Amino acid sequence: MSKDNSIYSKIIPLVITMAVVVLVGTVITMAMPLLRDDMHPKLESTKEYTAIELEGRNIYQREGCVNCHSQMVRPLTADVVRYGDYTKAGEEFYERPFLWGSKRTGPDLSRNGGRYSDEWQIAHLKNPKQFYPKTNMPSYAFLDRPANAVDAEKSMKALKYPYTQEDIDLVARSTELEALTAYLQSLGADIPDNLYVKVEYSDYEDKMAPMSTVSPETKVAFVDNCAGCHGTEGEGTEIAAPLSDVIPDPVIDGPLFVSIANGIPYTMPSHIGIMTKRRIWELVLYAKELANKKRTVATTTNTDISAVDSGINK
Amino acid sequence: MKEISIDSKIVMGYIYSSLFWGVIGLLIGLLISIQMWDPDFNFGEYFTFGRLRTVHTNVLAYGLGIGAEMGVFYYIITKLTKRTLLFPKLAMVNLVIFNIGILAGTITLFMGYTQSLEYAEFEWPIDIGIVIIWVLFAINVIGTVATRKEKHMYVSLWYILVTVVAVAILYIVNNLAIIATLTKSYHLFSGLNSANVQWWYGHNAVGFLFTTPILAMFYYFLPKSTNMPIYSHRLSIISFWSLVFMYLWTGAHHLVYSPIPDWLQTLGIVFTIVLVAPSWGSVINGYMTVQPDWSKMNSQYLTKFFILGITFYGLQTLQGPSQGLRAISSLIHFTDWVPGHVHMGTMGWVVLVTTASMYYIVTKIYNTTIYSEKLANTHFWLVLIGQVVFSITMWITGIRQGAMWKSYNDDGTLMYTFMETLVGNYPYWQMRTISGAVFIVGMLFFLFTLIMTVVKGKREMSSK
Numbered sequence: 001m002s003k004d005n006s007i008y009s010k011i012i013p014l015v016i017t018m019a020v021v022v023l024v025g026t027v028i029t030m031a032m033p034l035l036r037d038d039m040h041p042k043l044e045s046t047k048e049y050t051a052i053e054l055e056g057r058n059i060y061q062r063e064g065c066v067n068c069h070s071q072m073v074r075p076l077t078a079d080v081v082r083y084g085d086y087t088k089a090g091e092e093f094y095e096r097p098f099l100w101g102s103k104r105t106g107p108d109l110s111r112n113g114g115r116y117s118d119e120w121q122i123a124h125l126k127n128p129k130q131f132y133p134k135t136n137m138p139s140y141a142f143l144d145r146p147a148n149a150v151d152a153e154k155s156m157k158a159l160k161y162p163y164t165q166e167d168i169d170l171v172a173r174s175t176e177l178e179a180l181t182a183y184l185q186s187l188g189a190d191i192p193d194n195l196y197v198k199v200e201y202s203d204y205e206d207k208m209a210p211m212s213t214v215s216p217e218t219k220v221a222f223v224d225n226c227a228g229c230h231g232t233e234g235e236g237t238e239i240a241a242p243l244s245d246v247i248p249d250p251v252i253d254g255p256l257f258v259s260i261a262n263g264i265p266y267t268m269p270s271h272i273g274i275m276t277k278r279r280i281w282e283l284v285l286y287a288k289e290l291a292n293k294k295r296t297v298a299t300t301t302n303t304d305i306s307a308v309d310s311g312i313n314k
Numbered sequence: 315m316k317e318i319s320i321d322s323k324i325v326m327g328y329i330y331s332s333l334f335w336g337v338i339g340l341l342i343g344l345l346i347s348i349q350m351w352d353p354d355f356n357f358g359e360y361f362t363f364g365r366l367r368t369v370h371t372n373v374l375a376y377g378l379g380i381g382a383e384m385g386v387f388y389y390i391i392t393k394l395t396k397r398t399l400l401f402p403k404l405a406m407v408n409l410v411i412f413n414i415g416i417l418a419g420t421i422t423l424f425m426g427y428t429q430s431l432e433y434a435e436f437e438w439p440i441d442i443g444i445v446i447i448w449v450l451f452a453i454n455v456i457g458t459v460a461t462r463k464e465k466h467m468y469v470s471l472w473y474i475l476v477t478v479v480a481v482a483i484l485y486i487v488n489n490l491a492i493i494a495t496l497t498k499s500y501h502l503f504s505g506l507n508s509a510n511v512q513w514w515y516g517h518n519a520v521g522f523l524f525t526t527p528i529l530a531m532f533y534y535f536l537p538k539s540t541n542m543p544i545y546s547h548r549l550s551i552i553s554f555w556s557l558v559f560m561y562l563w564t565g566a567h568h569l570v571y572s573p574i575p576d577w578l579q580t581l582g583i584v585f586t587i588v589l590v591a592p593s594w595g596s597v598i599n600g601y602m603t604v605q606p607d608w609s610k611m612n613s614q615y616l617t618k619f620f621i622l623g624i625t626f627y628g629l630q631t632l633q634g635p636s637q638g639l640r641a642i643s644s645l646i647h648f649t650d651w652v653p654g655h656v657h658m659g660t661m662g663w664v665v666l667v668t669t670a671s672m673y674y675i676v677t678k679i680y681n682t683t684i685y686s687e688k689l690a691n692t693h694f695w696l697v698l699i700g701q702v703v704f705s706i707t708m709w710i711t712g713i714r715q716g717a718m719w720k721s722y723n724d725d726g727t728l729m730y731t732f733m734e735t736l737v738g739n740y741p742y743w744q745m746r747t748i749s750g751a752v753f754i755v756g757m758l759f760f761l762f763t764l765i766m767t768v769v770k771g772k773r774e775m776s777s778k
Contacts, residue, residue, distance in 0.1 A: 021555065029578065061428060
């Protein structure tokens with residue numbers, strides 16, 4: 001087959017030819033994009049990480065969170081309904097490396113910022129089973145130790161991100177859990193108000209009010225989705241006060257419905273993506289039932305409707 | 315008493331080293347498969363899934379995969395060039411550096427020092443070590459081939475040469491980084507380019523660590539072990555150049571529905587589909603080689619390893635392109651389907667061909683016959699069954715979870731919470747642990763049979 005003087009018997013030309021052949025696709029699909037503007041967009045709202053966020057991101061990388069959690073919401077209905085607005089090219093400007101991941105063993109986190117409170121994030125990292133008894137996420141209680149301010153400063157310098165001594169001091173007096181939480185709360189901040197589906201106050205008014213029964217499925221949904229913070233009987237936990245405290249008496253159904261559906265920033269996640277309106281309405285009824293049960297045995301405490309109100313304005 | 319040659323000692327050294335890392339990597343794989351369905355199997359800081367998953371992939375890809383490839387390549391090269399290695403001492407020194415590098419790399423991954431780039435997780439000091447190891451390897455390979463005694467260069471040598479060239483380019487570019495500390499660096503490329511460069515690397519690392527090297531072995535050992543010439547040298551040439559050309563265009567099929575520009579995604583998908591042709595060129599070449607006498611499947615125990623191996627390569631190179639299609643990607647991306655796909659390639663194609671090559675090499679080096687064909691066959695069946703059950707289980711649960719993620723209620727809200735879709739995986743993940751254990755038992759049969767063959771060969775040598 002091969003003649004004596006063919007390229008197949010001359011090693012140097014052969015190796016060079018191979019390199020050239022390999023480089024054609026490389027240049028067009030990898031090198032050329034490096035020079036293209038459409039590969040470097042930046043949103044106006046996209047900012048460098050702060051020192052504590054970067055330290056948190058370093059910890060996120062170190063613990064291999066990316067092996068289970070994606071950070072890339074695809075422009076698919078199922079993705080945006082569950083997680084929020086799809087990932088924009090311009091959000092990625094400062095991502096070194098990108099952390100989109102390739103496996104969603106746990107949920108996507110790119111819209112995680114502001115969905116929960118800091119207290120919830122830390123408690124969940126320490127013991128995920130407290131909120132989701134059947135989860136496979138390991139405990140990260142060992143992160144309850146001082147963050148590394150020296151390395152955080154070196155990282156800020158290497159990346160040429162602006163920072164002040166105060167920023168570094170904040171890292172120095174934080175735990176790794178707190179730094180990681182700061183990072184998790186920063187995710188999706190470039191796209192404010194990124195919930196894709198929301199309910200309006202009017203959704204409740206006309207259609208929901210006539211319904212008055214709580215199905216067994218709703219009680220299961222309460223245990224699965226609400227009990228981690230509110231307690232199985234609505235008695236409250238260290239994350240959330242008893243339902244009888246947070247649900248005013250007399251109850252304002254509409255705001256409660258809107259709050260459970262759309263969530264309350266930095267307090268409670270939204271549920272409208274993963275539950276029917278009917279189910280959320282039944283949860284309103286069930287939560288009222290649990291709160292009133294509590295109220296009959298205890299004296300009514302001061303009601304604070306501000307948390308509920310903020311749900312209306314969202 | 316006769317001694318084996320220095321070249322043979324080098325080959326055996328790499329084989330032993332790869333076996334060692336193989337056992338470590340497989341046992342960690344078993345542990346993390348259990349962690350998937352029972353988080354109580356995460357122990358402390360160093361044995362959590364997030365860190366161990368990286369240890370598993372790197373120890374097997376680099377420790378087992380590259381170690382085995384370097385050893386087998388040195389064997390093939392000395393045979394095809396009809397000479398001894400140009401720098402045997404260098405190869406020995408490189409073996410030591412290689413093992414120090416993999417050990418250091420493994421420890422640093424346990425410590426959580428990672429670049430978070432799949433299959434390029436090692437931090438920059440380890441990367442420098444890897445580059446040195448690869449350059450030393452390249453010097454020996456290219457030097458020996460350049461000074462060969464046989465004018466003709468068989469196709470296996472091309473596959474080896476292109477592996478050497480491509481891996482060097484891929485590894486160096488994707489590991490370019492901004493250094494912060496000794497243990498921490500940041501990808502030189504940011505955002506979309508970070509993703510695009512990584513998957514250009516990630517996809518082609520699979521191509522040039524798990525495709526071209528294994529094809530080099532396949533093209534050499536299939537004719538050798540069956541005593542039948544390769545069906546078509548011309549077909550192997552066409553397959554070679556088209557595979558090597560097209561592979562590099564396809565990385566973006568890992569980024570379907572991501573924010574990278576559509577033209578880049580589409581280009582990646584198109585080339586992925588076209589890549590079926592050269593892949594199947596080798597598959598057909600393999601089948602047609604055995605075509606004159608299929609009874610070899612029965613009479614020559616190694617034949618079935620190679621034929622089943624190339625069959626899984628064929629299935630892999632059909633399944634892979636299908637996954638690149640947008641409609642299919644939207645269902646299975648981010649699910650267990652993808653690990654199912656990867657493990658068919660590694661546990662099916664790579665392991666069957668590599669272990670069979672090792673059997674062949676050991677019997678030749680020690681001028682003996684296999685210790686027990688029965689045990690080798692047991693190894694074959696356990697590995698085959700373990701892998702098939704593993705992959706199919708993952709595909710089913712991948713589709714199942716992917717479909718659950720997309721199920722809607724009548725009012726357009728989603729039917730399932732994430733947790734509901736997750737817990738449905740547990741029985742399948744338990745099945746994966748069982749099938750993985752079957753696979754590992756098969757690999758222990760391999761280990762035992764191989765080592766007993768060496769012992770047998772040494773005994774025969776000393777009695778001569």
